[in-house]
Amino acid sequence: MNSLRRRLFLLLVVATGLIWLCGFAWIAVGAKAELERVLDTRLQEAAKMVHSLVASGSNAAIAAAAGSPAGTPAKYERQLSCQIWSLDGHLLARSDSAPEALLTDRTSGFSDRVVNGETWRVYSIENTAKGVRIMIGDRLGLRDHLVADLIKGLMIPAVLIIPLLGGLIWVSLGRGLRPLREMAGELQRRDADDMRPIDARSAPTEIRPLTEALNGLFVRLERARQHEREVTAFAAHELRTPLAGLKTQAQIAMAAVDPAMRRNALGQILVSVDRTTRLVRQLLALAKLDAGMALPGAAVVSIGAVLSEMLAALPPMGNAIFVTVDPALQDLWVRADREMVQIALRNLHENAVQHTPEGGAISWGVASDGRSVVLEDTGPGIPEAELPLVCQRFFRGKQRSATGCGLGLALVETAIRKTGGILTLQNRADRSGLQVRIVWPPVCPVA
Numbered sequence: 001m002n003s004l005r006r007r008l009f010l011l012l013v014v015a016t017g018l019i020w021l022c023g024f025a026w027i028a029v030g031a032k033a034e035l036e037r038v039l040d041t042r043l044q045e046a047a048k049m050v051h052s053l054v055a056s057g058s059n060a061a062i063a064a065a066a067g068s069p070a071g072t073p074a075k076y077e078r079q080l081s082c083q084i085w086s087l088d089g090h091l092l093a094r095s096d097s098a099p100e101a102l103l104t105d106r107t108s109g110f111s112d113r114v115v116n117g118e119t120w121r122v123y124s125i126e127n128t129a130k131g132v133r134i135m136i137g138d139r140l141g142l143r144d145h146l147v148a149d150l151i152k153g154l155m156i157p158a159v160l161i162i163p164l165l166g167g168l169i170w171v172s173l174g175r176g177l178r179p180l181r182e183m184a185g186e187l188q189r190r191d192a193d194d195m196r197p198i199d200a201r202s203a204p205t206e207i208r209p210l211t212e213a214l215n216g217l218f219v220r221l222e223r224a225r226q227h228e229r230e231v232t233a234f235a236a237h238e239l240r241t242p243l244a245g246l247k248t249q250a251q252i253a254m255a256a257v258d259p260a261m262r263r264n265a266l267g268q269i270l271v272s273v274d275r276t277t278r279l280v281r282q283l284l285a286l287a288k289l290d291a292g293m294a295l296p297g298a299a300v301v302s303i304g305a306v307l308s309e310m311l312a313a314l315p316p317m318g319n320a321i322f323v324t325v326d327p328a329l330q331d332l333w334v335r336a337d338r339e340m341v342q343i344a345l346r347n348l349h350e351n352a353v354q355h356t357p358e359g360g361a362i363s364w365g366v367a368s369d370g371r372s373v374v375l376e377d378t379g380p381g382i383p384e385a386e387l388p389l390v391c392q393r394f395f396r397g398k399q400r401s402a403t404g405c406g407l408g409l410a411l412v413e414t415a416i417r418k419t420g421g422i423l424t425l426q427n428r429a430d431r432s433g434l435q436v437r438i439v440w441p442p443v444c445p446v447a
Helices: 004-056 058-068 140-175 178-191 208-255 259-289 303-312 327-331 338-355 408-418
Strands: 078-085 091-094 109-115 119-125 132-139 301-302 321-325 333-336 360-366 372-377 422-427 434-439
Touching: 004 078, 004 119, 004 140, 119 140, 132 140, 132 372, 140 178, 208 259, 301 303, 301 327, 301 338, 303 321, 303 327, 303 338, 327 360, 333 372, 338 360, 338 408, 338 434, 372 408, 408 422
Parallel strands: 321 360
Antiparallel strands: 078 091, 078 132, 109 119, 119 132, 301 333, 360 372, 372 434, 422 434
């Protein structure tokens, strides 16, 4: 059952029915106890009245008193039975409804006894002066019948009221759930681009958490869509330049007669292809990070092993740039997704290669704390004013390279943040390049 209204209806009807049944049980028990108390009092009063008549009258008065106990209600009169016995065991008088057998062997007070297959409630009084014992009895079966009539009188209206109560519950639930239907109708009427927040000022208190959650979702979706539009616009702009350069240089190469001019045009084509390839790879990596597609999951990774694998896959640079890797990195372990670590280290290395002139050096090492990765290059560094901005997407500062597109450091920062690390950029103290430091939470090495 997927209907909230039906669920609430069944719960309320069942709960109301249980409460009603408990109420009936309580009324039945209470009514029976109260009725027994009242009827016992009637027995006692009737016995005392008969006793007073017997005490002040003759034998004829005794017979008359036994025939009709005084003070009993007309409706209840036939249910009372009276016997007057002598103390030596002879029946002197009895009422029409009384049996001939002895109602009780108790000399005084209340007692219960089975007579002729019926259970009687009897109250007896002994008058030693007159030599008689007065017994007033009442059938317990008649008492139970009175209680059953009382409960039946209560149940009949209840059974008639239950359908009316169910209808009122159903209508009330419909009115109570109306704000949800109105909210659903408003959302259905909206266009896909309408991310306006839902007005929750008039919403019930129970629905406000839902409306606030939806409004928060709309804000996040709008930000994500805005970010997607910005990335698409930037990517289109960045791709337009190398593609246009490719076409121009290809036309020059086709029309060139001079071999040197043709070689230069083909070299520019290679530069444009490299830039386009790197841009596409970075855009794919960025989309994967934004989508949270982090691959197999966290594992214990050796930074030195990832660096060795990455450097082996890069094309040889000859003697243009000298790259050194501290062997201590082999013993530096982090718990992170291996592909994210590869994305961060590869883009850091490519960024350093782009900004390091020929004959320069790039070094990978371990900081003095023993758990931080340090990359240093001999490039121009980054202006101090641009250091807080270089990790923004598509930011290209004064030291931009010919093949850069402003995504490298943004990718690095996102990947490191997702692996629980911290990225720090600063110019070297001797102003001979940039120093990058990555701090990951320490882990125990794999045995």
